[in-house]
Amino acid sequence: MTEREILRQHIDKTVQLNDEQFDYFFSFFKPISFKKKQMIIRQGDLVEQEYFVLNGCLKTYFTNNEQKMHILQFATKTWWASDYNALHNQGPATVNLDCVSDADTLCLSNEDREKVCKEIHEVETFFRWRSNKGYIGLQKRIMSLLNNDARSRYEELMQQYPELYNLVPKHLIAAYLGVSRETLSRLYQAK
């Protein structure tokens, strides 16, 4: 599939755009490829765009004062990634975004997204539903963090996103789950 087709299929799941509308929307996306470990957004940066992942895997994360890394999100094919806090509030980035593997993305600027949302009502509908879906995903993660032990959180993650098993090194899975590598190894062995 071409990058155009991947995006179109993704949008079609939520709203119907005619060819003219879709082509206009698509004209604002810029293809950008990244190398494994390449930084896309760094804490403190000004954030002006978001990324639609065509292939590969990105991660958003922050490091605390003791240099411990916490992973907020992995983004694989047809996921969106950015620092939405910074985008929304037009402040500096509070998280980092980098590449778990080589990745191809389509990049959309904040300004262009707002412009097209204003011009094409259906595009605004799409972004509202995407945001709702993101909200629900985060709520599930909070429920899981509050209620589940490491084993359940691991099993839940692998059930929801089986593709991560091959794409993401184990120490990053541990940083996402909030457990040590040793704990994660025990969970793998027990599998």
Place this chain on the structure above:
Amino acid sequence: MTEREILRQHIDKTVQLNDEQFDYFFSFFKPISFKKKQMIIRQGDLVEQEYFVLNGCLKTYFTNNEQKMHILQFATKTWWASDYNALHNQGPATVNLDCVSDADTLCLSNEDREKVCKEIHEVETFFRWRSNKGYIGLQKRIMSLLNNDARSRYEELMQQYPELYNLVPKHLIAAYLGVSRETLSRLYQAK
């Protein structure tokens, strides 16, 4: 302020509706008052509406297999509350919604929200921004759960929502933070 004025002021912060548009939108809201401890949504229920809080305080929460309660959100004046997972996926409620205190709300059905979003583009913009804001709030909570100890989480909560200090009993604050009542008491004393 009348309930109409409270909602109008809340919407005005995000989008501009003219009087006719606002009155049309407002006509879909139904005032509903609840008593302290009254259940609004119960896990397993069909969820068809959401609630805009005029005064008082609601909470969304779930209870695990050991009957331990975890609180996802407190909703005070000008907050919205429902089970958004159930609303979005049209499935049964995965959380409970009840009243921390007596509360007055304006209730909007899923069907009416979608209807007005379609008819008035600005209303869709409003709900997109509300959803973005909710997403960012949940992301902050995940960062806090992953990174902060009980004391920092408590201080963060009180800084963000100082009104909770008087509105919400301490054992509910403890259930939100994911700490025991005893731990919370120590945090209060150390204040």
